[in-house]
Amino acid sequence: MSTLKEVAHVAGVSAATASLALNGRKVNEATRQRVLRTARHLNYVPNRVGRMLKASKSQTISLLFMTSSRHADIVRHTALFYYLIEGILGVVDECKYSLRLEVKSHEDPGLAAYFENVVHDKSLDGIIIVPQFVRHYPFLELFQANRFPYVMFRPGRFGLETNYVDIENAAGARLVADLFASLGYQRIAMINGPESHVDAIERERGFREGLASAGVADLVVKYGDFMIHTGFSMMGEIAREGPLDAVFCANDYMAAGAIKFLSESGRRVPHDVAVVGYDNNDICEGIVPSLTTVDHRLEELGRMLAQELLALINGQRTVIQKGIPPRLIERDSHRKS
């Protein structure tokens, strides 16, 4: 409603003085009090856009989820969404920044223009990007060429030096492989996500490595899309192919689908078949039996992502950093006994 100029005028000083007074700079104490009182009285709130323009800083960062139109729902099924946001929001809030939220498909014809805007339109101080699929993301060159602050969650592309925070998917999957091996399971299957999905690739790699080093050779892998539905149908395919000790699902939703198939087809979990999921989604506690899974503390990860980006913005460092190690959450679905 009221501007700095008005406050200054009413307080009987210049706009410059008013600004100095309000921002805690060197001003005669009596004057400062007068200005502050006037500002309070006029209900003065600084115009943030005026500030932005002058400072060439927007105090805003963006969180961008990259999807494909084929897998639009994947965002919420990889459990990233809420936890990540919660972590990011905590940091952003504390540092007086704002968070913009965007979801873009990489098939979007306006994508190039969008990234040009991100880099040049000065409405963003930096960006956190969550890619889903392994492919070439052309924006990386753009960001680096313009020294635009960005951090990726998971490196979506290899070879280019990118700023990222990652979850150690392969290590997480290894935990499951070790678990299965230690329990003596031999006939093992995996229900994975889409073949080009970053997490899917890494989880399969880690799982295979873990099994191999434990001397387990037999592995059937089917590819779903992280949805409950494909967990169900892929479990059906696997069951048809022969007897089974254990299934590792690349996320908890598919694990729920798999368990559903197993119980509806008369097999008991974990007595007949052991099932382990991934992500430590809330639903793990609601499934019967409670789902054993792998946790990456995504909220903590969101915090790191935000902190790293803000550090980058403030020129405090160039970040290349690994994330928190995974941990196995043992519940009731993995032990055949």
Place this chain on the structure above:
Amino acid sequence: MSTLKEVAHVAGVSAATASLALNGRKVNEATRQRVLRTARHLNYVPNRVGRMLKASKSQTISLLFMTSSRHADIVRHTALFYYLIEGILGVVDECKYSLRLEVKSHEDPGLAAYFENVVHDKSLDGIIIVPQFVRHYPFLELFQANRFPYVMFRPGRFGLETNYVDIENAAGARLVADLFASLGYQRIAMINGPESHVDAIERERGFREGLASAGVADLVVKYGDFMIHTGFSMMGEIAREGPLDAVFCANDYMAAGAIKFLSESGRRVPHDVAVVGYDNNDICEGIVPSLTTVDHRLEELGRMLAQELLALINGQRTVIQKGIPPRLIERDSHRKS
């Protein structure tokens, strides 16, 4: 990188002309072409902040979730989060707006200052608010006094004329009551959310009304917090109190917990006890048996919320509007057969 002034200079015209040319206003065609070519050549992207300042429009709206510190997790457990965002983002994107995301607890001591900023700092054209609990929200007066565009999802407070889009919780709960009545269930329980939660209150009211008009008198109600865990424990309490035909849970997560308790204590769902949830969360398909539930098409609702707010911003109307009617999604958990 380059500014309008630079483009104008290179193209040999004034900044005014360059602006007119770029914005499709009346300019000699040859001049326009020259300006456009220069702009492209210099990779010109308008500074959005400069525009904002001049236009007194930020082309940004905010989505604010109100929580309480006691029930911080409730945001993701009421299934609102992702679906709502998806719907809102669709509209916002299409209209070239940006979406800011915020979560605030109503115990936050800085809340009053926050709302003063929202109204006065000119960085927001409007706001969508998602309150959770029935209480007095002081910001409403502030918004109305300053004619600041806002829309609430669900009216959090009664008596004041507010702009809102609502889901018909009571009607949804009635569908469940009718279903139970039509199947002849007599001994019925409800596991509800927190007593002061907007949805919880309405769902209980509708459920009670529905049962009453069907002549079913017997109802036990327990209050949880929308989490799986309390669905489980409340189901335990209810089971201890006597035999039962059916349970209505105020959301799908608690229904999952309830089913879990029932199966772990040797009761079969739906053979022994029928269970119905609420929200049509993804997990309904993953539970055994598949969960019958009530759907409000929240994505569609998100779209409406955004559209109404934008209409309000553009001065096209004063909105007071009911949302989409609920529909029952019949799966496998409700019929005792």
Place this chain on the structure above:
DNA sequence: GACCGATCCTAAAACGATTTAGTTCACCAC
């Protein structure tokens, strides 16, 4: 009385766009 220094304040420029109110110029009619 001239000079110095300290303190306090302000005029003005700057950030980058849009828009208003003209100005300039060519052309035509009388």
Place this chain on the structure above:
DNA sequence: GTGGTGAACTAAATCGTTTTAGGATCGGTC
């Protein structure tokens, strides 16, 4: 030659802040 008309462009103001460079005032010192 005068005046009118219209097309094409531009100077300057504006949005609201921050910051720089310097001006005013006063007291003290030699």
